[in-house]
Amino acid sequence: MAKESLTEAQERIETLKTLLNRYSYEYYVLDKPSISDKEYDQQYHELEKLEKAHPELITNDSPTQRIGGTILPGFTKVQHDSPMLSLGNAFNQEDLLQFHQRISKLTGQPLQYICELKIDGLAVSLKYENGLFTQGATRGDGNTGEDITQNLRTVKAIPLRLNEPLTFEVRGECYMPKASFVQLNADRDEKGLEIFANPRNAAAGSLRQLDSSIAASRNLSIYLYSATNFEQLAVETQDALLNRLAQVGLRTNPERRLFDSIEEVWAFTEEIAAKRKDLPYEIDGIVIKVNAFAAQEEIGYTVKAPRWAIAYKFKAEEAETIVRDIEWTV
Numbered sequence: 001m002a003k004e005s006l007t008e009a010q011e012r013i014e015t016l017k018t019l020l021n022r023y024s025y026e027y028y029v030l031d032k033p034s035i036s037d038k039e040y041d042q043q044y045h046e047l048e049k050l051e052k053a054h055p056e057l058i059t060n061d062s063p064t065q066r067i068g069g070t071i072l073p074g075f076t077k078v079q080h081d082s083p084m085l086s087l088g089n090a091f092n093q094e095d096l097l098q099f100h101q102r103i104s105k106l107t108g109q110p111l112q113y114i115c116e117l118k119i120d121g122l123a124v125s126l127k128y129e130n131g132l133f134t135q136g137a138t139r140g141d142g143n144t145g146e147d148i149t150q151n152l153r154t155v156k157a158i159p160l161r162l163n164e165p166l167t168f169e170v171r172g173e174c175y176m177p178k179a180s181f182v183q184l185n186a187d188r189d190e191k192g193l194e195i196f197a198n199p200r201n202a203a204a205g206s207l208r209q210l211d212s213s214i215a216a217s218r219n220l221s222i223y224l225y226s227a228t229n230f231e232q233l234a235v236e237t238q239d240a241l242l243n244r245l246a247q248v249g250l251r252t253n254p255e256r257r258l259f260d261s262i263e264e265v266w267a268f269t270e271e272i273a274a275k276r277k278d279l280p281y282e283i284d285g286i287v288i289k290v291n292a293f294a295a296q297e298e299i300g301y302t303v304k305a306p307r308w309a310i311a312y313k314f315k316a317e318e319a320e321t322i323v324r325d326i327e328w329t330v
């Protein structure tokens, strides 16, 4: 085939990157693919061929650049701009009531709560500059984490470019879906390799790999739940923030609910405890947050945790039965 002119190649490469990144967003972020895998693969291979012929046209946000070419010698350290704190825990209705009474005293505003599923994965921080994914890190000790950008770039649910040129940091939970966990353990068992105890360990083990092609093979996903400098995003509540994150192309968990009383929050924890085994990912509780950012600021933080949030934890032993209950499809 005659070598296409540079501008023709450039235009075709730009078109293919835009199309393939949108298909990837539909498939991995919205879980609603609009084309078949075959069509995707055809366009992906056309992009690979064009980039091979014109390597100077390869950009960092091309879908062909998700798997890094090198095996890292180790992970460099990352200082978090603001500490990645942990959550205080609640284990029963009384603990929730005490949480509510404690914080009601600290704000004159009526309290609206947002409840989010507590995804059982690995907390990570993602930095975007002018819309481009530039750095990913683990929580580490809360102040210093490890740079796992190469591995997080292989997580297809993480967009390499947002659909707005934002510069900010988002945080979320990277996890391994239950079905991927069962398949991975079946494969490892067959090869006589040690199997993972649960999806959280499998996700953590995958993100700790120095060879990003291993992380790429582990079908990890992510839900984002917070952002820094949300003034730029012009949102005043956690719920509005989550809608805004979805708007710019980030994956957020749809099972969130707003409540005006702690009694309704308790009822929600019981509702989710009953349907948790049917979820395609593991959760270890519910995160309850004051929805309004102004009230969050008024209520504030302790040394190691926000006062305006609490994690209601389900009873641990169920976790094993949940994974055991999946028929071990091999």
Ligand SMILES: NC(=O)c1cc2c(=O)c3cc(F)ccc3oc2nc1N
Residues within 6 Å of the ligand: 084, 085, 086, 087, 116, 117, 118, 119, 120, 121, 123, 173, 225, 226, 287, 305, 306, 309
């Ligand atoms: N695992 C989770 O699904 C999840 C975790 C956290 C946090 O760890 C967390 C920690 C903070 F200091 C503040 C808010 C948070 O919100 C959170 N929200 C969530 N949905």
